[in-house]
Amino acid sequence: MGKGKLNYKYILVFIILLFAFISGLNYKRWHVTNQLVTKHISLIYSFSKDEIGYGNIEKLLYNEFRERGIEPVFDKFYLNSTVLSQGGEIESVRKYLELIKSKSIDLILPIGDQATFSLLSTHHRLLSSVPVLACNVHFPDEKLIGEYDTEKVYILRDTPDLKQNMDFIKTLHPHTNMEVIYNIDMTILGRRSFDLFTHVVDRKNVKVLGYQKAFTQECDYEKLKEMIGYFDLMPGATTNNKKKNALTISLCPFRYIKGASLLVMLEKSKREQEDQAFLLDKFDMMAIPIVNALNVPSFSCIREGFGEKSKIVGGYMATEEISARTAADLASRLLRKEKIGMPKIRDLEKEYVLDWTYFSEHSSHTHNVPKDVRIINYPFYDRYRSELYLLGGLFVLSFIMLSAGLLHTRRRSLLEHKNLRMLEEVHKRLTLSMDGGQISLWNIQEGIWEFDENYSNLLGLEQRKFTREDILKYAHPDDVQLLSSFYDTLRQSPGMQIQRMRFCFGKKAKDYQWFELRCSSIKDAGGKIMLAGIMQNIQEVVEREQQLILAKQIAEKAELKQSFLNNMSHEIRTPLNAIVGFTNLLLGEGAEAIDPEEKAMMLELVNHNNELLLKLINDVLEISRLDSGNISFDVKECDMTGIVKEIYMTYEGLIKPSLQFHLELDESISLPVYIDSLRFTQVLSNFLNNANKFTEEGAITLGCKIDSGHHEICIYVKDTGKGIDEKDLIMIFDRFYKTNEFEQGSGLGLSICKVIVERLAGRIEVQSEVGKGSCFAVILPLAKTI
Numbered sequence: 001m002g003k004g005k006l007n008y009k010y011i012l013v014f015i016i017l018l019f020a021f022i023s024g025l026n027y028k029r030w031h032v033t034n035q036l037v038t039k040h041i042s043l044i045y046s047f048s049k050d051e052i053g054y055g056n057i058e059k060l061l062y063n064e065f066r067e068r069g070i071e072p073v074f075d076k077f078y079l080n081s082t083v084l085s086q087g088g089e090i091e092s093v094r095k096y097l098e099l100i101k102s103k104s105i106d107l108i109l110p111i112g113d114q115a116t117f118s119l120l121s122t123h124h125r126l127l128s129s130v131p132v133l134a135c136n137v138h139f140p141d142e143k144l145i146g147e148y149d150t151e152k153v154y155i156l157r158d159t160p161d162l163k164q165n166m167d168f169i170k171t172l173h174p175h176t177n178m179e180v181i182y183n184i185d186m187t188i189l190g191r192r193s194f195d196l197f198t199h200v201v202d203r204k205n206v207k208v209l210g211y212q213k214a215f216t217q218e219c220d221y222e223k224l225k226e227m228i229g230y231f232d233l234m235p236g237a238t239t240n241n242k243k244k245n246a247l248t249i250s251l252c253p254f255r256y257i258k259g260a261s262l263l264v265m266l267e268k269s270k271r272e273q274e275d276q277a278f279l280l281d282k283f284d285m286m287a288i289p290i291v292n293a294l295n296v297p298s299f300s301c302i303r304e305g306f307g308e309k310s311k312i313v314g315g316y317m318a319t320e321e322i323s324a325r326t327a328a329d330l331a332s333r334l335l336r337k338e339k340i341g342m343p344k345i346r347d348l349e350k351e352y353v354l355d356w357t358y359f360s361e362h363s364s365h366t367h368n369v370p371k372d373v374r375i376i377n378y379p380f381y382d383r384y385r386s387e388l389y390l391l392g393g394l395f396v397l398s399f400i401m402l403s404a405g406l407l408h409t410r411r412r413s414l415l416e417h418k419n420l421r422m423l424e425e426v427h428k429r430l431t432l433s434m435d436g437g438q439i440s441l442w443n444i445q446e447g448i449w450e451f452d453e454n455y456s457n458l459l460g461l462e463q464r465k466f467t468r469e470d471i472l473k474y475a476h477p478d479d480v481q482l483l484s485s486f487y488d489t490l491r492q493s494p495g496m497q498i499q500r501m502r503f504c505f506g507k508k509a510k511d512y513q514w515f516e517l518r519c520s521s522i523k524d525a526g527g528k529i530m531l532a533g534i535m536q537n538i539q540e541v542v543e544r545e546q547q548l549i550l551a552k553q554i555a556e557k558a559e560l561k562q563s564f565l566n567n568m569s570h571e572i573r574t575p576l577n578a579i580v581g582f583t584n585l586l587l588g589e590g591a592e593a594i595d596p597e598e599k600a601m602m603l604e605l606v607n608h609n610n611e612l613l614l615k616l617i618n619d620v621l622e623i624s625r626l627d628s629g630n631i632s633f634d635v636k637e638c639d640m641t642g643i644v645k646e647i648y649m650t651y652e653g654l655i656k657p658s659l660q661f662h663l664e665l666d667e668s669i670s671l672p673v674y675i676d677s678l679r680f681t682q683v684l685s686n687f688l689n690n691a692n693k694f695t696e697e698g699a700i701t702l703g704c705k706i707d708s709g710h711h712e713i714c715i716y717v718k719d720t721g722k723g724i725d726e727k728d729l730i731m732i733f734d735r736f737y738k739t740n741e742f743e744q745g746s747g748l749g750l751s752i753c754k755v756i757v758e759r760l761a762g763r764i765e766v767q768s769e770v771g772k773g774s775c776f777a778v779i780l781p782l783a784k785t786i
Contacts, residue, residue, distance in 0.1 A: 036071035039106040039335050044093065044119060046112030048080040052283075052308045057111065057320050064328030070335060075100060081114035089118040097124045107331055108132045112304075113139060113189060116155065120144050127151060131334040135327045136318065138282065138302060139192040140345055148344075152334060155345040156326055160193060160281040160301030163200040164316040168352060169277045169299055170247050172368050176275045177246050181209075181266070181296065183280065183287045184251045186223050193281045194227065201249055209252040209265045220256040254287040266294055280305070280312065288312075297362045307355060307376060313362070314354035314373075322349050356382065414488070418447070443532040451535070476502035476512050486517065497521075500538070514542040633676040633759055637783050640671040640713060644704045647681060651688050651702070659695060664703030671706065671713050672783040675760050680778075683753045687717035687776045690749070695721035698773070706782070716777035724768040732766070 043061075045054065058074065065072040077096045081089055093115075101124075108130055110116045116134040120127070121144065131152040134140070140155045166180055184194055208228060215221040228251060254262065278291040283304040291298055292311045300306055300315040303323060318326075326348055333340060352373040359375075360382075369375070381388065441452040449466045468487065475483050479501045486499045497519050502512040519533030586594070586602055594602075648663045655661045684702070691700045698720030706713050724732065733754045757764050757778055768774035 036066065036069055038071045038073060039065075040073045040075060040104055041065075041331070042075045042077065042100060042105050042108045044077045044079065044096070044108065044110040044115040046079050046081050046110075046114035048082070049078045051082070052305055052310050054111075055303070055306070055308050055320050057303075057324055060320055060324035061109075061328055064324050065332065068328060068332040070332055075103070075105065079115050079118060081112075081118075086118075089114060090121045093118040094122045094124060097122060097126050101126050105130055106335055109327065109331065110134045111136055113137055117141055117144065120148065120153070123147075127153065131331075133327060133331050133334060136303065136323055136348070139189055142345070145344055152340070153344065154330060154334075154340065156323070156330070156348050157345050158302060158318045158323070158348045160196065161316055161350060162197055162279070162281060162301060164350075165279055165299055165301050166201075166247065166249070168314075168316050169279070171370060172363070173275045173277075174368060177248070179248045179250055179276045181250050181252050181276060181278045181291070183254050183278075183282075183284055184224070184227070185253065185255050185284075186220070186227060189282050191227070197281070205247055206249045206251065209250050210257050214257045214262070214265070215253075216256060216258055220253070224253055224256065252287075254284065254290065262290065263294070266290070266296075277313075280315075297358070306353070311358050312355065313358045314352070316350055316352050318348035318350050319353055319374075322351065439534050439536045441532070441534055474503045474505055476504070478502075500542075513537060513539040633679060635674050635676050635760070637672050638675055638677050640673050640675075640704060640715065640780075641665065641667055641669060643677055643680065644684075644702065644715060647684050647688075648702050651685075655688075655692055655700060656695075658697060659692070660699035662699055662701040662703075664701055664705070669706070671704065673713065673780050674783050675780065679756045680760065683756055683778060684715065684717065686749045686753050690776075691717050691719035691721060691774075695719045695773070711782050712779055713782055714777050714779055716775055718773065718775040720773040723770040723772055723774055724766075725770055726768075729766055729768060733764070 043058065047054075058076075062072055062074075077093075079089055079092060084092060097119075105126075108119065108127070110119045110132070111134075116137045119132070119134075120141070127148065128151055131154075132148075133154050133156070135156045136158045137155050138158050138160060140157055145153065145155060169180060170178055182197065184190065210224075215224075252262075252266070257265070276296045278287070278296050278298040280288070280298060280300040281302065283302065288298060288305070288310055297313045298311060300312045301317055303317050303319050306312045306315070306317065306319070330340070330346075352370065354369065354373055354375045356375050356378040366375075375383075443450055447468060449468070449471050451464045472480055472483060482499070483501055486497070486501075497517075499517050501515060501517060503515055504510060504512045514537070516536045516538045517533060518536075519531060521531050583606060586599060586606075644665055645663070645667060648661075648665075652661060688700070688702065700720075701718040702716075703718070704713060704715045733750050754764055757780075760780065762778055762780040765777045765779060766774065767777075
């Protein structure tokens with residue numbers, strides 16, 4: 001007892017301490033956010049306002065500053081370095097500094113190499129009084145920064161780590177020959193990046209894409225030759241190093257090669273490798289669209305463009321979160337006038353990241369993704385798929401066990417309830433008993449079935465009282481459950497209940513006979529239910545009924561057989577008469593006098609009727625196999641979007657030239673269904689052939705739409721043909737039925753379609769109006785929730 005109280009004390013103390021800790025954190029956050037100091041910060045971006053490269057950096061900086069007790073007010077300037085020259089960039093920044101020198105600016109925060117270089121190159125006097133913190137500078141000019149040795153100028157360096165990124169790419173594709181495409185250019189940043197590149201790669205694994213005629217200018221070709229002299233390669237040359245699971249680096253001068261030649265070279269290189277990846281070490285809006293057009297995954301050493309719909313898969317980089325956190329931390333210290341000290345240039349931390357939105361386009365699993373990789377835009381289902389499956393399995397198992405326990409408890413409760421409410425008095429006899437008849441009276445009291453004296457004469461048994469379990473032993477195995485439910489129904493439903501069942505009360509095993517049980521439940525004066533009824537042997541009645549049913553089935557089969565023979569005789573006779581008639585003309589007397597063109601026409605008619613006769617026989621055989629179940633269906637999960645698109649492309653050249661052929665389909669959505677694609681294509685082909693046959697002008701539309709409410713999809717063929725009369729709509733799926741007996745065809749096509757769709761767990765719906773057209777639609781259940 002003492003130990004129990006001691007444990008409760010420890011638990012209470014733990015809860016109190018936890019509450020105090022959480023309250024302290026909330027108070028600290030409240031105190032910081034409610035004691036904010038306003039600071040004016042100048043943000044200088046390297047690119048124009050409309051270009052990609054900023055992401056959420058400004059929003060993240062704002063939040064980080066607020067967490068450190070600073071309410072930032074940003075004054076933003078966009079340098080537009082992609083358009084201006086180096087001198088133009090410096091002059092543009094100088095004018096901006098002149099504009100803000102009269103304002104109360106507490107900190108200047110340039111982002112990127114161009115903004116930082118241009119700002120420091122102005123040597124403006126404002127830089128001597130206002131702290132400067134440059135962020136995401138990939139290649140800082142150390143000589144220029146040294147000129148500000150005595151000023152509060154600090155650089156957060158984000159040097160591209162090419163080696164770690166190439167290792168990361170190879171880790172994600174461990175068992176393939178991988179080609180990494182590196183964008184080489186002759187800009188200042190490009191040369192500095194290439195110099196870094198030469199220190200981390202093995203020259204034996206490097207090749208160059210491009211040849212002299214592909215360059216837009218001869219001078220660019222010469223400069224490139226000089227630039228790549230370290231690798232002892234020529235543009236267009238390649239090493240033949242094709243080891244198993246090897247890594248190849250391809251230098252590609254995107255900026256200097258003609259567009260068509262560039263696409264051809266990249267496509268050719270793609271065919272030679274098992275996998276490709278594009279590695280971005282500086283943000284280049286010219287290279288990314290080309291690589292994306294070839295469906296090559298892009299990786300980046302820098303944060304610009306990542307998570308900004310530029311289809312960058314991931315990389316090893318200083319992400320927006322790291323950059324904003326580090327910049328805000330150092331900036332807040334500068335704004336509070338803390339002593340920072342050396343060094344002036346500080347390296348940003350980096351992390352491995354992937355964007356699931358684009359990574360999933362090239363890989364459907366994360367087996368090769370290291371544990372220390374952070375994945376953004378990762379859907380909850382994909383992130384915790386294994387856990388969800390396990391949780392779902394446990395839930396189903398728990399539900400089954402709980403349901404079984406509740407069902408068992410309920411059955412026992414019902415039995416006890418019935419025993420409590422059992423009749424104290426019931427009528428021992430019913431006036432319906434007839435002397436010497438095949439009827440016995442019975443009643444139920446306290447769970448005991450009791451029969452009258454006529455029972456012994458009827459069944460030849462001396463035992464007249466049975467428990468519920470005893471009476472079930474005499475029932476046919478297929479009727480045991482029916483008898484149990486009949487007993488429960490009697491106690492729950494007032495009025496007369498009638499049920500037919502089979503019992504074997506004789507000495508011969510399995511000598512079951514049909515009996516009819518009639519029972520009525522009433523309440524006595526005390527309000528308790530009384531059950532009483534009669535039991536009658538109806539074996540002879542049942543045998544006569546079965547004879548009548550068999551006779552009716554035989555008559556129906558005979559009628560169906562005669563109808564089938566009549567239809568077949570009619571349908572076969574028409575093409576057969578044409579074949580025999582024209583053949584006799586061609587082979588009989590006077591055949592030589594027939595004009596050759598007429599002979600050709602006759603032969604064409606004979607061939608056409610042969611095809612009609614063959615199609616009729618094939619249709620009859622196919623519907624016969626469908627009826628008998630001899631045709632197996634290869635049902636599996638298929639994408640209905642792809643199937644409908646493929647059928648549309650097939651029939652584009654088959655529809656009459658006088659008709660328009662439209663497709664109504666959202667190709668961006670995958671619609672999974674369980675079907676036999678070959679049989680389903682047969683159904684849609686029949687609809688399209690009928691529409692093409694009975695439409696003279698207007699349009700035919702093939703479409704697919706989703707009904708999310710009913711978890712179904714509708715695939716339809718709509719035309720502007722002559723339409724179908726309302727009285728014919730209920731019969732068009734009957735075998736051999738045709739709205740016009742003189743039209744060619746077997747009349748079995750729609751009947752076959754109906755059988756196929758029903759086998760695929762679907763249904764066919766038809767809408768038609770005479771003179772306006774028809775719409776035949778197949779409704780199928782979706783395999784998954786969309």
